[in-house]
Amino acid sequence: IILEDAPLWQRFKEVTNEMIISVTGLDPSAMYSLLLDFVPTDGHRWKYVNGEWVPAGKPEVSSHSCVYIHPDSPNFGAHWMNAPISFSKVKLTNKLNGGGQIMLNSLHKYEPQVHIVRVGGAHRMVMNCSFPETQFIAVTAYQNEEITALKIKYNPFAKAFLDAKERNHLKDVPEAIPESQHVTYSHLGGW
Amino acid sequence: IILEDAPLWQRFKEVTNEMIISVTGLDPSAMYSLLLDFVPTDGHRWKYVNGEWVPAGKPEVSSHSCVYIHPDSPNFGAHWMNAPISFSKVKLTNKLNGGGQIMLNSLHKYEPQVHIVRVGGAHRMVMNCSFPETQFIAVTAYQNEEITALKIKYNPFAKAFLDAKERNHLKDVPEAIPESQHVTYSHLGGW
DNA sequence: GTGTTGTCACCTAGGTGATAAAAT
């Protein structure tokens, strides 16, 4: 499994929404499903104080998230290897809404994890792969304005705010690498 | 295979865009793909004269269309039987555009045909099923205004024209059963 | 105070028939 567009992930240190993975080495004629879930990276809450994220509160027991099934699933290995795979339809939430949404704990840090599960055949093989550079802190509102600026810059659906910024000639989108990362619920688009 | 909403098909005599099929009797754990293609019903061109479609020109040799693969394919029998199956994404055209579009001959009559193909397993079983009540004549512009009115009435994307008609209080949508049927290319939505 | 929710304007993306112009 290859994380696509890794430089952008590194530049953003994370939280961009242009991320895609590639898969190689599957049996083209075998059937696979691709799953995505989120592993808590540590036990505690995080707070954003003085422009940086710091651990807060006591460590808690945290279980990993429910699993998101890629909408192309199930499909042939040939299909998965034919083109990069996007998880742009996954939706995150902090409360049970019913539906395909994945529930996470707000202000906790997670690491996305991809599973390739062979289905339909005899041997039900499973492969896991996670990407540390895609860790994020789940929030209900952005804390770091540099994250907001990068989101606006790279997401076509936020073009309204990009236009407003250009019209007002107020300030440029920061070029520096942000030192923290977070995503709002239902905004993990394009992964 | 069951044609859903058959009364609407009959009322429209065809060409509505609310049509969906159901499937029963599959092996829930076996893998199937669903295909759609269009069979020419006769060899000649059709013309719309004096409010009705009449055969025109000499019989020609006509081969059936390319095949459209349902986007859920491949999938388990359980998936196909779980909910009605919609072919709302199929796009028709009269010239080669490249892409998943199905090319048909304008002013010719077709009958949609569904194929259920068992894939991935040993025995590659195939089932075919067609629905005479869904026959249509492919056109590049509507000929029968009653068809246009019914399209506007039942397709949410044409709400603009429905609103305009209601505002103007010009005339009602006809309740009579239209005596001919046709669809414009790229407008077979919702089948 | 801190964190959350709902609403909003503003986009992207794309499905409608109407219409005028063009092709045949």
Next chain:
DNA sequence: ATTTTATCACCTAGGTGACAACAC
């Protein structure tokens, strides 16, 4: 004269962050 194409206004459908109101 007939058929086709391109463009258009007008919708549906849904993804953005901003913002004010709310809950704790």
